[in-house]
Amino acid sequence: MFSKPANPILRSAAWRISLWATLAFAIGTMLVFAMLHRFVANDIQRRSDAWLSGEVEVLSDVAERTPKNTLYSRVVGEIAELASREVPNRQRASTDGNEDDSVFFLQASDQGNAQLWVGSGDGAATLSAIRSTNALQDTPFDVQVKGIGVPFRVASVRIPDGSSIYLGLSERDELHVLHNLRIRFLTLWLAIVLLGFVIVFYATRRMLGHVREITEAASRIGQSDLSSRVPNTESNDEIGHLARTLNHMLDRIENSVHQLHTITDSLAHDLRSPLTAIRGKLETVLSDDMRVDHAEPIVSAIDELDRLTEFLNTSLDVAEANADALRLNRKEVDLDEVVRSMIDLYEPSMSDKGLAVHIRSAGAVRVLADPSLLHRVIANLLDNELKHLPASCTVSLSLQTANEMGVLTVEDNGPGFDEEIRHQLFERRIKGRTSRGHGLGLAFVEAVVRVHGGTVKAANRALGGAQLTLALPLCQAQNEESKHALALTNG
Structure with missing residues (x-):
């Protein structure tokens, strides 16, 4: 920006x-x-x-x-x-004549x-x-x-x-x-x-x-609408040539992104269809009366299929986000409301594991974002806390505004991030020694936050534990930038 x-x-x-x-x-x-x-x-x-x-x-x-x-x-x-x-x-003569x-x-x-x-x-x-x-x-x-x-x-x-x-x-x-x-x-x-x-x-x-x-x-261009173009001048000088060249390049990028969407949609359909069919058959078999020792492998297979489907969806989303081709449906979202609803959803599971959850918020924080992706981002963060924290730990979430950004901080008093991967947390397939995931959770979080024009940082706390800080542009700031960009594009 x-x-x-x-x-x-x-x-x-x-x-x-x-x-x-x-x-x-x-x-x-x-x-x-x-x-x-x-x-x-x-x-x-x-x-x-x-x-x-x-x-x-x-x-x-x-x-x-x-x-x-x-x-x-x-x-x-x-x-x-x-x-x-x-x-x-x-x-002239002298003054005395x-x-x-x-x-x-x-x-x-x-x-x-x-x-x-x-x-x-x-x-x-x-x-x-x-x-x-x-x-x-x-x-x-x-x-x-x-x-x-x-x-x-x-x-x-x-x-x-x-x-x-x-x-x-x-x-x-x-x-x-x-x-x-x-x-x-x-x-x-x-x-x-x-x-x-x-x-x-x-x-x-x-x-x-x-x-x-x-x-x-x-x-x-590319953050909200790939169909927009840079303002073109009528002159046939270097500036006009630059504008026309950039517009031609954007045409090629838009075509490439369209082809990427077509490929990912086809790939997702081709992979999800057999996985869904297999899962349906397993559930059909599971619904029949059978012994418990025979049902446990089928339930385990269904869980693995669910994990595989989730891995497939997340991998495609991360790939599109890294290519700046993630499809966004931006709306005005209250980040405070999203965080509180996700905490209500995860609090029973955390209580069962012995984890305490606290939230501090300055009130409504409105951002312009895709609601479904924002829910998935918060879910990934809470999933990480649920999977990796030992019992009796505390998860604290704080929400505030600073420099026209909505800042969400998630921290805990657990063991923190492994030192050998602390600088690679947002890379794909990077995970800790005790992690059972695919190493895509934080990569997905970083990719989604970045395409929304925000930043995410991860660090270990001085008193112990992990800390993740997300910053997203406030709705007012994004609206002003969008109006300015629209004026430039139409000018």
Whole structure:
């Protein structure tokens, strides 16, 4: 039987499949973005380096050709200011309105003194940061100036008079472009991942929902009606193919079970007929006046024929039950009433043997079962107690409900089950050393309880004696499952 988990959505396969698929998609797209981000950053830096290298060459050529007079600083400074207006990737001016906050021009002598500075702020701090950087000549490098949060990309060139010219470009605009790219990507990435998860979860849950319906319907088919079929879909996909395959398989099973019933009915008829005829002839002979010593073998033969007939019926029933082909006529049965009626039937025989019988019941316990089979199950249990218990023992029966099950416990204070067969009690032809039966009683009990959707357990009590516990689904629980199965089958 199927039980509903506490969190059906979080524990479902659709949730796990959607989660893993979304995680794989999220990681994949994040790796793609990381590569794209690196490509864009490298491309922006390549463009900035190309501009810096070109402009610093122009400025070095101007500085080299301009005479070293009073106009030198003015001419070179104006050329540097003009170059700053052609900065690539410029997004905005600084908040203080200074247009030179993103570019600086610095000319320094070999002694490390600043000869010419064009830009905002103090050129000494910039020159100190440049001197502390181990950079190759004619290769742009990064410089972090103290007091400025954004680094500069700097290109340098050495002119013939021994001085060096540095042209720096703030990476503020480049970082701003990359920051906007990351924000937009993460927003779009989050929306796509959530949308993808919802789509995958919906599609997977819908697909697995058909599988769940087929599984639940198939689990109930055979317990009550072999003619029922799993719900079939109109689609020609794998789910529809699975449903059609299961229905074809159920058709073959139904035919096989029908053939099994035909064979067992024929076998039972063919065997019962001669046994009944022999018994009738023996009874006819027994009815004639004859000596007692001649009548005893005939009575013994009739008893053996009765045992053989019972063995035949039980063997066929166990075989059908093990094949899930036992024919059931389910009705609402009060288990308490059945147990009490069977105790009333067996109590005289138990009293004659010196056995005491007690029953504890919580009241009516209604189950959906075949009344005749249920009577035979209780009869088998009481027969075992009657046959195997020594005198002066007590048989106790308790009936209660637990977890939507009716639980019947039969225990005694006798010798208990033989240890060597305790784990094989429900197998056919397994019996104790002192048993005179055929070893089919408990096998029949287990088979009937199982086809009714219940369980049976056997154990030896700690204080001595045997204990058998039967659990059968209550009528209300079975009705709810039957309605659910009918809805799935007809859906």
